Amino acid sequence: MPELPEVExxxxxxxxxxxxxxxxxxxxxxxxxxxxxxxxxRRAIGGRRVDDVTRRAKYIVLHLDDGAHxxxxxxxxxxxxxxAGPSSANRAPRGPKPDDHACACRHVxxxxxxxxxxxxxxxxxxxxxxxxxxxxLAAATGHLGVEPFDRALDGAALGRLLRSRSRLLKPxxxxxxxxxxLGNIYTDEALFLAGLHPLTHSDELSDSQxxxxxxxxxxxxxxxxxxxxASIDWVYPGGSMQHSFRVYGRTGQPCKxxxxxxxxxxxxxxxxxxxxxxxxxxGRTRLAGAGHRRVRANSAALRA
DNA sequence: TGAATTGTTATCGT
DNA sequence: AACGATAACAATTC
Numbered sequence: 500m501p502e503l504p505e506v507e508x509x510x511x512x513x514x515x516x517x518x519x520x521x522x523x524x525x526x527x528x529x530x531x532x533x534x535x536x537x538x539x540x541r542r543a544i545g546g547r548r549v550d551d552v553t554r555r556a557k558y559i560v561l562h563l564d565d566g567a568h569x570x571x572x573x574x575x576x577x578x579x580x581x582x583a584g585p586s587s588a589n590r591a592p593r594g595p596k597p598d599d600h601a602c603a604c605r606h607v608x609x610x611x612x613x614x615x616x617x618x619x620x621x622x623x624x625x626x627x628x629x630x631x632x633x634x635x636l637a638a639a640t641g642h643l644g645v646e647p648f649d650r651a652l653d654g655a656a657l658g659r660l661l662r663s664r665s666r667l668l669k670p671x672x673x674x675x676x677x678x679x680x681l682g683n684i685y686t687d688e689a690l691f692l693a694g695l696h697p698l699t700h701s702d703e704l705s706d707s708q709x710x711x712x713x714x715x716x717x718x719x720x721x722x723x724x725x726x727x728x729a730s731i732d733w734v735y736p737g738g739s740m741q742h743s744f745r746v747y748g749r750t751g752q753p754c755k756x757x758x759x760x761x762x763x764x765x766x767x768x769x770x771x772x773x774x775x776x777x778x779x780x781x782g783r784t785r786l787a788g789a790g791h792r793r794v795r796a797n798s799a800a801l802r803a
Numbered sequence: 804t805g806a807a808t809t810g811t812t813a814t815c816g817t
Numbered sequence: 818a819a820c821g822a823t824a825a826c827a828a829t830t831c
Binding site: 805806807808809810811812813814815816817 | 819820821822823824825826827828829830831
């Protein structure tokens with residue numbers, strides 16, 4: 500579940516604790532999640548200092564002092580937990596397992612020992628999370644699309660991204676190679692705020708609808724970050740965004756804008772939540788061709 | 804019991 | 818070629 504806001508909050512919590520620290524050891528109990536392999540990653544990052552911790556899309560990026568990077572993707576159920584080590588005064592020899600560290604985690608797959616005596620734990624019940632070491636960050640993240648908060652992504656740029664293809668709006672927004680960071684929750688929330696049905700085609704939008712979508716995306720993501728992310732189950736602790744959902748997970752409940760019932764749909768194999776009154780299903784203007792001409796005629800206004 | 808869930812990628816069909 | 822659909826991954830909840 501962690502999407503851009505949750506990952507951003509993780510990064511902000513992690514950065515002050517990790518920057519300046521050296522990694523003294525790394526181990527994993529779930530080899531398939533570590534690339535190129537636990538042993539090679541252990542060798543590559545042992546002794547390295549963490550110079551920065553940033554986010555790219557839903558990836559947590561550790562910048563190491565040799566120019567290499569460690570990417571962590573939480574996927575569905577991953578979480579990073581901090582385990583404070585014993586104080587230097589009475590430090591005991593460290594065992595090979597993380598069990599001697601007090602922690603509520605039940606599915607620790609990998610862990611990092613730091614020169615501070617602390618330990619960073621990667622807990623991931625569903626084993627989908629990934630830890631990747633790379634000496635070429637650009638290559639490792641090359642498949643990712645634009646960051647939602649990139650200054651280059653303004654209304655006009657979003658318009659170009661949408662109109663250069665003909666795709667259903669929801670699968671397009673979920674496509675990390677186009678815009679990187681949105682997941683199922685924030686996509687549903689953004690589409691609701693923009694008053695757009697998830698089945699709308701990306702080349703069917705008017706200029707004002709594109710601007711509405713642009714504004715909505717920024718708003719839901721900023722809101723999510725401000726509230727510390729959304730914890731909808733045991734996966735992501737902390738955060739209160741789940742109390743502010745307008746449609747996600749509110750099937751059958753009244754729309755907060757018009758009081759009609761929120762409906763659950765399936766779009767692109769994903770659970771989808773909409774208010775059909777606030778997000779009217781797309782008409783058939785595509786077949787008539789009218790919508791297309793109208794959009795083209797207005798595109799000058801969007802550029803201005 | 805089995806369907807649904809989540810993010811991502813690989814693969815298949817149109 | 819560009820798209821959507823499907824399956825796979827794994828565990829957990831409903």
